[in-house]
Amino acid sequence: MLIFDADDTLWENNVIFERVIDEFLDWMVHPELDRDGVRAVLDGIEAANAVTLGYGSKVFLHSLGECLERLRGRAATAQESARIAGWAAAFDGGRVELIPQVAETLAELARRHELLLLTKGDTEEQEQKVTASGLTRHFRGVHIVAEKNVATYEELTRAYDLVPASAWMIGNSPKSDILPARSAGLNAVFIPNDHTWVLEHDELDPGDDKVLRLSAFDELLRHF
Known part of the structure; x- marks a missing residue:
């Protein structure tokens, strides 16, 4: 997953x-x-x-x-x-600017794996962006939560009966995407974004071999 x-x-x-x-x-x-x-x-x-x-x-x-x-x-x-x-x-949530190669990469990954979307924020606002993205069809489930912490990842693991060691969380935020997912036993893929909110910054363990670091979204195709 x-x-x-x-x-x-x-x-x-x-x-x-x-x-x-x-x-x-x-x-x-x-x-x-x-x-x-x-x-x-x-x-x-x-x-x-x-x-x-x-x-x-x-x-x-x-x-x-x-x-x-x-x-x-x-x-x-x-x-x-x-x-x-x-x-x-x-x-205006009626339009979003997809990051380069996201649409093509997700389409291919959805043919190979089951995908989930996990985002935090205002429910109505996030729903508008998800719909505007045109990506919904690629995901088995879309989850909008108030916060992304260890409990969130543990709950998602139970909901889908996931084996944490076989699941991967992919995101740009060390604070919300990488560290809590790793604490919940999941693997993680860190794809930095130059515009990541300062409050989402945190230090990652350079020795953690369960965190894959990529520089661009389409590099996922070489690993999954």
Whole structure:
């Protein structure tokens, strides 16, 4: 069984958030903090909100508003709130940009193996992206979860009666795709994405021979 992450593994996702953050940082001039300082405040707010509110564009826009209020020491004005709300248009789930060779590679892998899709975030938002991707037909099951932790992988293993040592989790996030899957006994394939969200970064054990590291998605065909 091959289990695939979605955002930033099958299609580009965080690059859209980064474009909005760049615009936010251009706008959010602070008398004492430079861009890196403002970004650090925003990262801290996002990390806290991910725990209590989850993921997705709505939580992200909420975090931008919270960051503005914290840095300016007051509530956002109607004009400021409207500007933040206007960034929602960047996250139109009706279209996605597939990463190169994903469609062709998945089509071939689906002829060789059973595939699952495992993604986290806002259910409605993720469903829209999965549908827009046109990839659903390749997967035996599509699972949208609030968090991808060890318990998530253990539950998926039980649901499909998987032998962990024969299953592979494929993704770009060390924090959500690789480390918890390995802790649950699965193998993993790490395919880095230059735009991976900073909060999804983590250190991988270079000596773990159950983690296959690839540089491009279509390299999967040489191993599976």
